[in-house]
Amino acid sequence: MEFLTLLQVLDSSVRLATPLLFACLAGLFSERAGIFDIGLEGKMLAAAFFSAAFAAVSGSVWIGLLAGIGASMVLSLIHGLASITFRGNQLISGVAINFLASGLTVLIAQDWFQQGGRTPSLSGGARFNEITLPFADTLRDVAYLGPIYSDLISGHTALVYVAFLTVPLTWYVLFRTRFGLRLRAVGENPAAVDTAGISVIRLRFTAVLICGVLCGLAGAYLATGLQAGFVREMSSGRGYIALAALIFAKWRPWYALWACLLFGFLQALSLRPDAVTALVQVRVPGQFLDALPYILTVVILAGFVGKATPPRAGGEPYVKER
Amino acid sequence: MPEAKTTGGAASAAPAIELRGISKAFGPVQANKDISIRVMPGTIHGIIGENGAGKSTLMSILYGFYKADAGEIFIQGNRTEIPDSQAAIAAGIGMVFQHFKLVENFTVLENVVLGAEEGARLTPSLAKARQLLTELAKEYELNVDPDATIDELSVGHQQRVEILKALYRKADILILDEPTGVLTPSEADHLFRILKGLRDEGKTIILITHKLREIMEVTDTVSVMRRGEMTATVKTADTSPAELAELMVGRKVLLRVDKVPATPGEKVLDITDLGVIDEDGVERLKKISLNVRAGEILGIAGVAGNGQSELLEVLGGYRHATGSIRLNGEEIDLTGRASDGQTRRAKGISHVPEDRHKEGLILDFFAWENMIFGYHHAPEYQKNARFMDNDAIRAETEAKMARFDVRPPLPGLAAKSFSGGNQQKIVLAREIERDPDLLLVGQPTRGVDIGAIEFIHQQIVALRDKGKAILLVSVELDEILSLADRIAVMFDGRIMGERLPAETNEAELGLLMAGVTETASAA
Numbered sequence: 136m137e138f139l140t141l142l143q144v145l146d147s148s149v150r151l152a153t154p155l156l157f158a159c160l161a162g163l164f165s166e167r168a169g170i171f172d173i174g175l176e177g178k179m180l181a182a183a184f185f186s187a188a189f190a191a192v193s194g195s196v197w198i199g200l201l202a203g204i205g206a207s208m209v210l211s212l213i214h215g216l217a218s219i220t221f222r223g224n225q226l227i228s229g230v231a232i233n234f235l236a237s238g239l240t241v242l243i244a245q246d247w248f249q250q251g252g253r254t255p256s257l258s259g260g261a262r263f264n265e266i267t268l269p270f271a272d273t274l275r276d277v278a279y280l281g282p283i284y285s286d287l288i289s290g291h292t293a294l295v296y297v298a299f300l301t302v303p304l305t306w307y308v309l310f311r312t313r314f315g316l317r318l319r320a321v322g323e324n325p326a327a328v329d330t331a332g333i334s335v336i337r338l339r340f341t342a343v344l345i346c347g348v349l350c351g352l353a354g355a356y357l358a359t360g361l362q363a364g365f366v367r368e369m370s371s372g373r374g375y376i377a378l379a380a381l382i383f384a385k386w387r388p389w390y391a392l393w394a395c396l397l398f399g400f401l402q403a404l405s406l407r408p409d410a411v412t413a414l415v416q417v418r419v420p421g422q423f424l425d426a427l428p429y430i431l432t433v434v435i436l437a438g439f440v441g442k443a444t445p446p447r448a449g450g451e452p453y454v455k456e457r
Numbered sequence: 458m459p460e461a462k463t464t465g466g467a468a469s470a471a472p473a474i475e476l477r478g479i480s481k482a483f484g485p486v487q488a489n490k491d492i493s494i495r496v497m498p499g500t501i502h503g504i505i506g507e508n509g510a511g512k513s514t515l516m517s518i519l520y521g522f523y524k525a526d527a528g529e530i531f532i533q534g535n536r537t538e539i540p541d542s543q544a545a546i547a548a549g550i551g552m553v554f555q556h557f558k559l560v561e562n563f564t565v566l567e568n569v570v571l572g573a574e575e576g577a578r579l580t581p582s583l584a585k586a587r588q589l590l591t592e593l594a595k596e597y598e599l600n601v602d603p604d605a606t607i608d609e610l611s612v613g614h615q616q617r618v619e620i621l622k623a624l625y626r627k628a629d630i631l632i633l634d635e636p637t638g639v640l641t642p643s644e645a646d647h648l649f650r651i652l653k654g655l656r657d658e659g660k661t662i663i664l665i666t667h668k669l670r671e672i673m674e675v676t677d678t679v680s681v682m683r684r685g686e687m688t689a690t691v692k693t694a695d696t697s698p699a700e701l702a703e704l705m706v707g708r709k710v711l712l713r714v715d716k717v718p719a720t721p722g723e724k725v726l727d728i729t730d731l732g733v734i735d736e737d738g739v740e741r742l743k744k745i746s747l748n749v750r751a752g753e754i755l756g757i758a759g760v761a762g763n764g765q766s767e768l769l770e771v772l773g774g775y776r777h778a779t780g781s782i783r784l785n786g787e788e789i790d791l792t793g794r795a796s797d798g799q800t801r802r803a804k805g806i807s808h809v810p811e812d813r814h815k816e817g818l819i820l821d822f823f824a825w826e827n828m829i830f831g832y833h834h835a836p837e838y839q840k841n842a843r844f845m846d847n848d849a850i851r852a853e854t855e856a857k858m859a860r861f862d863v864r865p866p867l868p869g870l871a872a873k874s875f876s877g878g879n880q881q882k883i884v885l886a887r888e889i890e891r892d893p894d895l896l897l898v899g900q901p902t903r904g905v906d907i908g909a910i911e912f913i914h915q916q917i918v919a920l921r922d923k924g925k926a927i928l929l930v931s932v933e934l935d936e937i938l939s940l941a942d943r944i945a946v947m948f949d950g951r952i953m954g955e956r957l958p959a960e961t962n963e964a965e966l967g968l969l970m971a972g973v974t975e976t977a978s979a980a
Contacts (some may be wrong), residue, residue, distance in 0.1 A: 141762075220566075255509075311578065311579050311580065312577055312578060312579055313574040313576065313577050313578070313579055313582070314577070315568070315579070316567060316571060316574070316579055317571065317572070318565075319560075320560045320563065320567075320571050322563060323560045323561065323563070324558065324559065324560045324561065326556075326558045327558040327559055327560050327568070327571065328571070328572065329542065329558075330520075330552065330554065330558040331542070331544055331546075331558075331571050331572025331573070332541065332542040332543030332544075332545075332546050332572055333572050442592075447561070447562075457521065
């Protein structure tokens with residue numbers, strides 16, 4: 136593969152990895168606190184629609200972003216209410232959220248915009264625009280490093296940078312703060328947290344809400360950064376891929392970064408079947424490349440990639456013992 | 458007991474804890490009825506009672522897990538409301554639960570600071586805790602590696618972490634709920650040394666237990682609970698195990714098992730060179746040889762996890778092994794198709810498994826269903842080729858429940874609705890009533906209260922007296938010493954030696970259990 140082609144593929148890997156990374160870190164906060172969240176997909180989808188809708192109406196992407204985060208947090212609260220307060224089954228609650236989002240977004244979109252379940256195309260201030268980092272143009276001519284800086288690192292939308300900065304932030308919060316210690320503890324043994332005099336319910340709700348914010352960012356990026364507007368089912372399984380990445384990453388933030396980049400890379404490859412064919416010297420069907428991330432997801436979820444120990448109290452509602 | 462300093466000056470001070478008229482009901486069940494108690498500072502106060510007597514409920518009220526329906530709590534003479542655990546901790550109460558509340562993949566240090574961090578950033582909290590831990594370790598023999606994760610630690614060390622957690626939170630009053638259930642005799646002795654050390658420093662300790670020996674050994678005063686009521690509070694020095702047992706159960710209890718000397722007959726079970734390598738490639742049984750004769754109880758003593766469970770699993774038919782096992786001279790298949798629990802039972806090996814919840818019962822199933830598991834293919838339970846004869850099974854269950862005094866005697870109740878002792882009686886009835894040649898019994902009285910223990914022991918001895926062979930595995934040395942006619946000690950997958958109960962004592966067995974051989978201990 137030529138250097139520039141490679142850079143282009145990597146560049147789209149970064150873009151495509153961004154929503155996965157947000158969703159994966161969202162799942163990480165929730166699952167580390169012991170709340171399994173299969174509803175990442177639905178929250179992302181809802182956030183994508185509401186961010187696009189509000190951006191389209193208001194003309195401001197920032198208002199859209201807030202609306203997206205808000206929608207995602209509402210769904211998070213529903214999940215929290217069902218699985219924390221009422222101790223329901225977390226999988227079922229998550230699946231319900233996915234269905235809810237899938238149906239409601241199209242319904243409301245049709246009602247508001249009458250464009251067959253889409254939002255109008257976004258442009259200008261209603262979209263996140265690419266940011267050119269300082270010196271990107273001047274350094275472009277430096278051999279190898281120049282293009283890497285100006286094409287690969289520079290020239291993304293703000294949310295891409297936010298996503299990548301969220302990784303060290305998550306690591307710090309989880310492993311270097313009191314809140315992180317308690318969050319990890321509540322996912323491993325909520326009884327230990329409870330007897331230490333800390334509210335299990337409040338901690339878990341906090342985690343679930345953080346999950347909502349990050350899913351909101353993921354969805355908003357889909358509709359206002361990666362694409363220009365909402366189309367039905369535009370999250371197209373990214374929530375599940377993020378879950379697979381989370382297991383692949385063994386619930387650790389830095390591993391999550393690499394896992395999401397891998398999935399992003401596979402998705403990027405499917406956009407450039409020509410480059411792949413040139414590389415392996417065999418004509419690879421585009422459908423196979425399209426399917427590749429999902430195949431990897433299945434392989435990971437089936438447990439073929441090493442042993443991943445989930446948080447021990449994951450999926451179990453906390454009931455005080457007598 | 459040598460410590461005479463317990464009363465005197467302390468008696469004139471305000472009680473460390475005083476409860477007045479505490480009552481608590483769960484639905485129709487009155488768990489605590491008008492309980493009043495005074496615990497003096499600087500003493501070890503025992504609370505003894507059968508399972509379900511309300512001990513744990515009372516302590517949960519004190520630790521803020523439950524709110525009492527009525528009554529008042531005074532801590533160091535001040536009336537104190539304890540709405541949650543945070544308030545209990547603030548009042549200087551620390552609790553060591555029976556099932557530890559530790560995060561297993563956290564380090565000791567992280568577990569100690571959890572919930573009592575100094576600030577939002579973790580690093581300074583951990584540094585401070587490390588320093589305090591070193592001081593506490595020196596002061597009270599509470600040595601634990603602060604950087605070890607909990608799952609690397611032995612149970613005894615995990616318990617020390619729980620105590621350290623309480624001390625780190627500046628607890629003056631320490632409540633321990635059944636602390637020795639999981640400890641070896643030497644670990645228990647160490648714990649008692651720690652508790653006495655804490656008491657001598659002026660801490661107040663409440664020890665909840667159902668073991669009379671512990672009460673006699675470490676406490677200064679003892680309160681007895683029965684069916685939610687406090688029946689007596691006495692000075693330990695002024696009472697006896699027999700009196701306490703009577704107060705607990707409400708009738709006279711035999712503390713020793715009443716049995717005539719065994720008259721062993723033919724070898725029923727003959728084990729030669731039995732070996733087991735588990736799924737992780739660890740050698741769990743290392744070529745052990747044993748035999749059990751008719752009319753004899755062979756007791757296997759040992760600290761949990763030294764191969765006893767694997768031995769029972771092999772004999773019970775749900776783990777493959779190498780070597781040979783003969784039952785009444787007939788070779789038993791150890792690896793093939795016929796190596797399963799049902800075939801073993803059909804051959805006359807009955808099995809009361811160690812963990813009745815996981816292996817002995819299906820908790821959500823009815824008692825009558827549980828009463829036939831493992832024997833459900835027996836012809837008397839079949840109505841015809843297609844259907845089981847449920848009426849016959851129910852009727853038989855009712856009869857067995859009556860003979861084994863299972864309460865309540867309702868075959869249509871789910872197994873989980875019975876108390877621990879009654880669940881165990883269901884399993885025992887199922888296995889003993891089939892009149893096996895060999896009965897395997899694992900931990901027959903774990904989590905069973907003292908009245909039921911007496912009954913269960915009597916049933917096992919009665920089966921022996923009918924001329925059957927019994928292999929008893931128990932981590933309770935008392936139980937082994939009083940029930941067994943011959944004792945084999947296991948350590949690290951080997952038999953360390955065999956002893957006769959009359960010719961040995963706890964100290965010698967304790968050494969064997971720790972893997973110390975005679976030559977080494979003589980040296």
